[in-house]
Amino acid sequence: MRLPFEHQPDRDEQEALAAEAIDSWNAYLRRFPKTKDRDRDRRLVEWSGEGSLIRNIYGEEFIDCLGGYGIFSLGHRHPEVVRAVKAQIDRMPLHSQYLVNPITAEAGRRLAEVSPGDLKRTFFCNSGTEAIEGALKTARLFTRKSHFVSTQNSFHGKSLGSLSVTGRAVFREPFQPLLQDVAFVPYGDAAAIDKAIRGDTAAVILEPVQGEGGVVVPPDDYFPKVRETCTRRGVLLIADEVQTGLGRTGALFGVNHWNVVPDILCLAKALSGGVIPCGAFTTTDAIYAAFHANPMFHSSTFGNNPLAATAASMAIEITVRDRLPERAARLGEGLLERLRALGARHPEAIREVRGKGFLIGIETHNESIGGALTERLFGRRILVAYALNKPEVVRIEPPLNIPEPYLDRLVEALDASLKELQS
Numbered sequence: 001m002r003l004p005f006e007h008q009p010d011r012d013e014q015e016a017l018a019a020e021a022i023d024s025w026n027a028y029l030r031r032f033p034k035t036k037d038r039d040r041d042r043r044l045v046e047w048s049g050e051g052s053l054i055r056n057i058y059g060e061e062f063i064d065c066l067g068g069y070g071i072f073s074l075g076h077r078h079p080e081v082v083r084a085v086k087a088q089i090d091r092m093p094l095h096s097q098y099l100v101n102p103i104t105a106e107a108g109r110r111l112a113e114v115s116p117g118d119l120k121r122t123f124f125c126n127s128g129t130e131a132i133e134g135a136l137k138t139a140r141l142f143t144r145k146s147h148f149v150s151t152q153n154s155f156h157g158k159s160l161g162s163l164s165v166t167g168r169a170v171f172r173e174p175f176q177p178l179l180q181d182v183a184f185v186p187y188g189d190a191a192a193i194d195k196a197i198r199g200d201t202a203a204v205i206l207e208p209v210q211g212e213g214g215v216v217v218p219p220d221d222y223f224p225k226v227r228e229t230c231t232r233r234g235v236l237l238i239a240d241e242v243q244t245g246l247g248r249t250g251a252l253f254g255v256n257h258w259n260v261v262p263d264i265l266c267l268a269k270a271l272s273g274g275v276i277p278c279g280a281f282t283t284t285d286a287i288y289a290a291f292h293a294n295p296m297f298h299s300s301t302f303g304n305n306p307l308a309a310t311a312a313s314m315a316i317e318i319t320v321r322d323r324l325p326e327r328a329a330r331l332g333e334g335l336l337e338r339l340r341a342l343g344a345r346h347p348e349a350i351r352e353v354r355g356k357g358f359l360i361g362i363e364t365h366n367e368s369i370g371g372a373l374t375e376r377l378f379g380r381r382i383l384v385a386y387a388l389n390k391p392e393v394v395r396i397e398p399p400l401n402i403p404e405p406y407l408d409r410l411v412e413a414l415d416a417s418l419k420e421l422q423s
């Protein structure tokens with residue numbers, strides 16, 4: 001394919017591009033040893049996105065109820081984010097790394113303004129796993145302790161540090177030895193955290209809702225109790241809001257549901273505005289001061305780049321201005337109710353429906369039912385996917401501004417797909 005590709009492909013070009021994409025994907029990127037029939041399906045070749053729709057190479061439209069696993073909280077190509085980012089490209093896409101960049105400074109200010117409590121010092125990076133790496137290092141630096149407490153089935157990323165605190169042995173084991181000082185306790189059990197904390201514990205790391213763990217919503221007293229425990233035991237609380245952050249669960253941050261202020265808050269995914277990758281961890285003045293001895297204890301070449309900072313600033317502004325967390329809370333609750341009713345009509349396939357805001361999981365009885373449901377929805381032009389640590393859970397994670405009729409289409413398509421599977 002010749003780049004840049006600036007025109008709308010005609011029918012012959014569509015076929016050629018699709019064939020080339022499938023061949024190159026399978027030859028150079030795909031990691032499974034065998035090519036499945038599905039991997040040859042040219043309809044899988046994506047081409048453009050707009051709002052809550054993704055178009056494939058043939059122009060077929062799919063309603064995006066997956067939202068890039070949390071990237072597309074503002075939908076695809078939100079016009080205000082795109083306009084701001086284009087303007088920044090024309091002025092200065094990347095930073096000198098020597099001078100002060102006003103765009104990145106502004107993103108830091110905006111994040112501080114909306115962050116809970118006295119969290120105000122931000123380190124920008126490029127992904128979720130980097131945000132977690134930075135948080136873990138900061139916790140060690142500040143406390144001068146090394147041990148971490150995490151939860152079973154949690155997901156915090158796949159670089160070596162974040163993988164060490166990810167609660168799924170199957171991902172950790174091939175890469176041992178990782179950080180050895182980690183205890184994993186059941187999610188939702190505050191007493192287990194108290195028990196696991198030792199004299200050398202630096203921090204407890206938790207997702208407000210376990211996303212990849214299969215959309216597990218903790219009891220309402222969990223975070224307040226863990227906060228109290230961490231404060232009493234002199235241990236930092238790291239909130240991994242990489243997936244829940246910026247409105248996903250129906251509050252700007254997941255921890256806001258319980259008025260809990262963590263010591264370090266990690267973000268990525270939606271902070272990109274759906275346009276430029278961006279990650280961050282935000283903490284207090286006092287904790288950030290751990291870097292005073294040597295600010296270069298932690299750094300990132302692309303971390304403060306103004307293109308990502310523009311996207312982050314716009315993501316924060318639009319999410320707050322358009323009251324998207326409130327919308328996700330309201331519509332998410334309605335959707336949850338409808339999906340639960342659907343689940344009650346299809347107990348042969350669905351075990352449970354749960355979620356918060358627009359982070360919803362449909363737990364099927366096994367992985368093959370989940371897979372079949374996902375494929376049937378694809379056939380009905382609706383995108384969803386399974387949860388990484390619990391593949392029998394089909395997750396629903398649409399843009400927070402998704403038009404309501406698309407939610408109706410999702411429920412109808414699920415209903416029709418479940419009836420098909422039943423027969």
Ligand SMILES: Cc1ncc(COP(=O)(O)O)c(C=O)c1O
Pocket residue numbers: 069127128129130132155156157158207211212240241242243244268269
């Ligand atoms: C809660 C959580 N933390 C961290 C990560 C890792 O983010 P990334 O894939 O950007 O490294 C993810 C990714 O799904 C996540 O859901």
